Amino acid sequence: MRSSITSEFIRFVLVGLINTAVYYGVYTILVYAGLFYIAAHFGGFITAFIISYFLNCHFVYGVRPTLLKFLKFPLTQVINMGMQTLLLYVLVDQLGWNEIIAPLPVLIITVPITYGITRWVLKDKEG
Structure with missing residues (x-):
């Protein structure tokens, strides 16, 4: 069972890397296109x-x-999404971080929580 969870988590992390690339790609394109960073964040988040x-x-x-x-x-x-948005706001508006760099630590912080929630919803009554 432990090996199964470990394998599952590794696959989750791989999917997370893909999602991060998709999110960050869409986010960056939208910011460079002139969209406000929070709107770009939502666009990237929904796509990913x-x-x-x-x-x-x-x-x-x-x-x-x-x-x-x-x-x-x-x-x-x-x-x-609430945690990501709040952390992004704090890093950019309160701490003065660059809006292009700020999403990266935000995603690192929220991955473990996302794994738990996703597993609970998708595996509900299936194993």
């Missing part, structure tokens, strides 16, 4: 979120994507 759902279902947890799970998935991400 949709991709994340399907990669997590198929690659990480080996579960069938369903409409119910897809509808539950964003509800659990409210905590994640």
Whole structure:
């Protein structure tokens, strides 16, 4: 069982790296296109979120994507999004960090919480 969880977490991290690249790519493009950094953050988050759902279902947890799970998935991400947005705001507006660099530590901080929430939602009653 421990090996299974470890393997699952490694796949989750790999998917997270893909999601991070997608998020950061969309975020950076939108910021350079002139969008306010918080709006760019939402654009990147939503794009990566949709991709994340399907990669997590198929690659990480080996579960069938369903409409119910897809509808539950964003509800659990409210905590994640709230934490990311608050941390991004604090780093950029309160601490003066560069808006291009600031999302990186934010994502590192929120990954373990996201793993727990995602696992709970997608594996609910399936194993």
